[in-house]
Amino acid sequence: MGSTPAGRTISVFETNRSFFMAEKITKRSQDYSQWYVDIIMQAQLADYAPVKGCMIIRPNGYAVWEHIQQALDSMFKETGHVNAYFPLFIPESFMNKEKEHVEGFSPECAVVTHGGGKKLEENLYIRPTSETIIWSMYQKWIQSYRDLPILINQWANVVRWEMRTRLFLRTTEFLWQEGHTAHATYDEAEAEAVLILNLYKTFAEEYMALPVIHGKKTDSEKFAGALHTYCIEAMMQDKKALQAGTSHNLGQNFAKAFDVTFQDEKTQLQHVWATSWGVSTRLVGALIMAHSDDNGLVLPPKLAPTQVVIIPIFKDDEEKAKTVEAAQKIKSILKPLGVRIHIDDRDQYRPGWKFNEWEVKGVPIRMELGPKDLAAGQVICARRDKTEKSDKVTMKTDEVTTKIPALLDEIQKNLFDRAKKFRDDNTFFVSDYPQLKKLMEEDGGFAKCFWAGSKEDEAKIKEETKATIRCIPMDQTGEKGKCVLTGKETDVQVIFSKSY
RNA sequence: CGGGGCGUAGCGCAGCCCGGUAGCGCGCCUGUUUUGGGAGCAGGAUGUCGGAGGUUCAAAUCCUCUCGCCCCGACCA
Numbered sequence: 184m185g186s187t188p189a190g191r192t193i194s195v196f197e198t199n200r201s202f203f204m205a206e207k208i209t210k211r212s213q214d215y216s217q218w219y220v221d222i223i224m225q226a227q228l229a230d231y232a233p234v235k236g237c238m239i240i241r242p243n244g245y246a247v248w249e250h251i252q253q254a255l256d257s258m259f260k261e262t263g264h265v266n267a268y269f270p271l272f273i274p275e276s277f278m279n280k281e282k283e284h285v286e287g288f289s290p291e292c293a294v295v296t297h298g299g300g301k302k303l304e305e306n307l308y309i310r311p312t313s314e315t316i317i318w319s320m321y322q323k324w325i326q327s328y329r330d331l332p333i334l335i336n337q338w339a340n341v342v343r344w345e346m347r348t349r350l351f352l353r354t355t356e357f358l359w360q361e362g363h364t365a366h367a368t369y370d371e372a373e374a375e376a377v378l379i380l381n382l383y384k385t386f387a388e389e390y391m392a393l394p395v396i397h398g399k400k401t402d403s404e405k406f407a408g409a410l411h412t413y414c415i416e417a418m419m420q421d422k423k424a425l426q427a428g429t430s431h432n433l434g435q436n437f438a439k440a441f442d443v444t445f446q447d448e449k450t451q452l453q454h455v456w457a458t459s460w461g462v463s464t465r466l467v468g469a470l471i472m473a474h475s476d477d478n479g480l481v482l483p484p485k486l487a488p489t490q491v492v493i494i495p496i497f498k499d500d501e502e503k504a505k506t507v508e509a510a511q512k513i514k515s516i517l518k519p520l521g522v523r524i525h526i527d528d529r530d531q532y533r534p535g536w537k538f539n540e541w542e543v544k545g546v547p548i549r550m551e552l553g554p555k556d557l558a559a560g561q562v563i564c565a566r567r568d569k570t571e572k573s574d575k576v577t578m579k580t581d582e583v584t585t586k587i588p589a590l591l592d593e594i595q596k597n598l599f600d601r602a603k604k605f606r607d608d609n610t611f612f613v614s615d616y617p618q619l620k621k622l623m624e625e626d627g628g629f630a631k632c633f634w635a636g637s638k639e640d641e642a643k644i645k646e647e648t649k650a651t652i653r654c655i656p657m658d659q660t661g662e663k664g665k666c667v668l669t670g671k672e673t674d675v676q677v678i679f680s681k682s683y
Numbered sequence: 684c685g686g687g688g689c690g691u692a693g694c695g696c697a698g699c700c701c702g703g704u705a706g707c708g709c710g711c712c713u714g715u716u717u718u719g720g721g722a723g724c725a726g727g728a729u730g731u732c733g734g735a736g737g738u739u740c741a742a743a744u745c746c747u748c749u750c751g752c753c754c755c756g757a758c759c760a
Contacts, residue, residue, distance in 0.1 A: 207695095207721095216754065235752075291759075312760095346684080346758055353760070406760095414760095426760060465760060498718050535720040542720090553719055563719085572720090683760090 208543075210477050215421045216349075222471055223350050226480040226544050236348035236355035240464065243544060244351075246488035247467055248358065252338065254390050254485070255360065255462065258382055264334040264362060269316050271340070272307040277315040281440040284314065287407020291344045309342045314408065314433070314459055317363045318441040325365060325455055328447045332375070333365040351468030352425070352683055359463035365455045367447065369434070372456035376432040379460040380413040380657075383428040391466065392483040392598035393417050393473050394606055395427060396629075396678060398654030403638050406459075410434035416653045416678065418606040419472040422627040424653045424680040427469050430460035473602050474568075480545030481567050483598050484591040491517065491524040491587060492546045493562075496534045496553030503530065506552050509580070513550070513562070516584055522591070542567065547594050548587065568594050568601070610678075616644075616668050619679060623648040629680045635666035635673035644668065644679070653678045 207225055209217040223229050228244030231237075240248065256266070272295065279285050288311045295307040310316065321333060342356045362379060366372040380397050387393045395415035405412035409431040416424050438444070438454040447453055474481040484490050493513060495506035510526045517524050527537050534551070541549050551563040562583065564576045578586045609628035613619045622630050634652065636644075645651050655677050663674045 214754090220753085231752075287759095341760095343759075345760095347756080357760080359760080429760070461760080463760060494719090496719055502718095530718090533718045533720095533722065535718085535722085537721085538719090539721045551719065555719075565720095 208477060208479060211420060218477070219468075219472060220350060222475050222480055228467065228471070228480070229350050231350075234355070236345065238350055238354050240358075243488070244467060247470065247482065247486055248464055250486045250488065251390070251462075251466055252360070255386055256336075256338075258386060259336050259360075259362065262334075262378060262382065264336045264364075266337060267335045268337050268339065269310075269313050269320070271310055273310050273313075273316045275306040275308055277319055278308050280315060281408050281436055283436070284408035284440075288312070288343075293342045293344055310339070311341055311343045312459070312461075313337065313339070313341075313361055314363065314437055314457075315441070318437040318443060318457070321363075321365050321438075321455065322441045322443045325443055325445050328367050328445050331365055331367045331445060331455065332371060334362070334375075335364065336360055336362040349468070349683075351471070352465055354464075357464050359461050361459060361461040364458045365438075365443070366458070367445065367453075367456065369432075369456050372434070372458050373432050376413055376430045376458045376460065379430040379458070380415070380428075383415050383430065383460075383462060387415055387417065387427055388599065390483065390485045391470055391473070392485075392595055392602060393427065393469060394599060394603040396654060396656050398656040398678070400429075400654060401638075401641060401652045401677075403641055404651065406431045408433060408436050410436070413657075414654055416680075416682075417469055417473060418602075418609060418629060418680075419469070419683070420605070421472070422609050422629075422680075424629065424678075424682040425465070425469050425472065426653070426682065427466060428460070428462040431458060433457035433459060474598050475545070476570070478570060479543030481598070482545035482547060484547045484595045487523070487545065487547050489523055489525045489544075489546050490591055491522055491548045491550055492537075492541045493524065493526045493550040493552055494534055494537050494541075495526065495528055496551060502554055503528070505557060506554065509557055510550075510552050513552075513580065513583055517587055520584065520588060522587060538565075542570075548590060564590065566590065566594055568597050613667060613679075614665070619644070619650070619667055620648050623650045623679070623681065627681060629653070629678050631676055631678055632667035633664035633673050634668075634675055634677040635671040636668045640668050648679075648681075650679045650681050653680050653682060 208221040211218045226243060227241050229241055230239045232239050278289065292311050293309040295309065296303060324330060324333065338360050340356055340358050344355060345353050348354050364375050366375060384395055384397045387395045395417045397413065397415050400412040400414055406429065411432050413430040414426050415428045417427050419425050435454040435456055437457050443455045444452050445455055470482065470486065471480060474483065493510040495503065495510045497503035497506050507526065507528045514524050514526055538549060545567060547567050549565045551565070556562055560580050561577055562580060564578060566574060566576070576590065611622055611628060611630055613622060613630045613632045619630050619632060622628065641652060655675060659674070659676055661674055663672055665671065666673055
């Protein structure tokens with residue numbers, strides 16, 4: 184499959200004691216995109232599919248997605264949402280019902296024209312998102328205000344025929360969840376959109392250890408067919424922004440397109456108010472780009488499929504039996520505490536090899552357990568977020584019940600703090616356009632500034648700097664200042680950045 | 684759609700300019716010594732050289748056409 188871009192080196196070098204492949208992963212500083220791809224390949228998160236733009240999510244990658252799903256799914260349920268499943272195929276006529284929506288999505292839709300060996304009477308779109316088919320059903324299900332709200336989520340795959348794809352970040356087919364809710368009033372729909380926005384922010388920060396800015400999209404960046412769009416935006420290690428989740432207040436657009444009405448308490452017929460919201464497998468890409476290093480993947484403990492791996496160290500069967508037994512004992516006390524722990528007792532690989540493998544795969548804690556440790560009643564732990572040898576922690580075997588969960592928490596926190604510091608260190612206030620331009624041309628990062636410009640002004644800036652308004656943050660100071668471009672006085676501040 | 688790169692063993696590549704019937708490293712298999720940061724030694728298996736035409740006594744190599752993939756940009760979650 185391979186291309187080896189110019190900058191990429193796979194150097195094999197010799198030292199007096201060892202001979203090893205030094206780099207299978209391109210350095211971030213050398214080629215960030217290639218580093219990203221290398222991490223995915225080396226950690227076996229995904230592979231390229233035979234069809235262009237599509238990917239195979241391998242077990243390691245899928246396990247991360249499953250943890251994301253589990254956490255989000257329970258958060259959705261706690262806030263009153265239920266899961267359902269709507270079909271992959273959407274009749275062409277449905278797609279055409281909402282004008283902005285069809286204009287937004289038509290160019291990137293895959294369309295099925297044949298089935299059962301015959302040309303279909305009506306083409307079927309493969310869903311790029313499910314608003315249309317869901318609202319066609321809501322039309323049947325909603326009559327009275329007593330039927331509202333409907334708070335449905337679905338976990339599904341969708342297809343968008345993108346021009347340029349990148350593993351996890353933008354693939355032709357991707358997995359996501361899409362929530363579609365129906366409400367009696369604008370205020371309720373608005374409250375729902377904001378509720379989910381905050382839920383996404385909490386999830387990103389607490390589970391993914393990913394600090395995000397939550398805010399509102401400008402009109403030019405909002406979803407096709409929405410009244411307005413909320414989003415969470417994160418900064419990757421190359422200082423570019425990644426939209427990690429969106430939540431839309433769809434107003435009555437879809438209700439009108441699909442004629443979804445209800446009778447209110449006063450027997451008045453009204454159109455239903457809608458929201459939709461989603462996060463996708465892109466989040467896996469976000470995790471990679473936010474935390475990983477030149478040695479491989481770094482996973483936050485809360486989403487790591489394996490949180491602790493024990494490497495028993497032995498040189499004969501007798502030592503193997505003893506160390507593995509001790510490892511199993513540790514596993515048996517940590518597992519009930521909810522620690523996801525694995526013992527790597529394969530004997531075809533040597534310890535050093537295993538150290539590297541688990542490091543590449545991003546396991547938060549590696550526990551080394553050899554004869555010397557057995558004798559001392561201790562284990563040695565290496566944490567994935569700090570890779571210096573001096574960062575290894577030695578703990579008594581009977582302390583693992585308290586120290587391991589504490590260490591996992593500490594790693595989780597450290598990843599968040601590190602990512603937040605990086606973002607804050609690369610966020611700058613700019614007061615005029617030359618400054619904005621200079622920042623985008625040189626260092627990159629987030630530019631915070633006052634904004635009172637038009638859609639056209641925004642397009643001009645995009646043209647000239649490649650940066651866009653990522654969002655209008657929810658957290659506004661309220662102070663007044665001059666618009667970065669027009670100089671008009673305003674109290675609105677926005678974030679400009681280059682983005683994925 | 685533009686720019687760049689690439690298709691040769693499972694993976695990474697050399698060989699192509701100057702045609703002579705395919706090689707290196709890693710991995711894999713067997714044996715053995717090893718095992719606290721990607722082990723050593725000794726054996727061994729593996730290829731329709733992306734595809735189709737053409738030139739030639741002879742094509743991975745030269746010519747024509749074609750297919751595909753990756754990276755970078757324009758569009759987007």
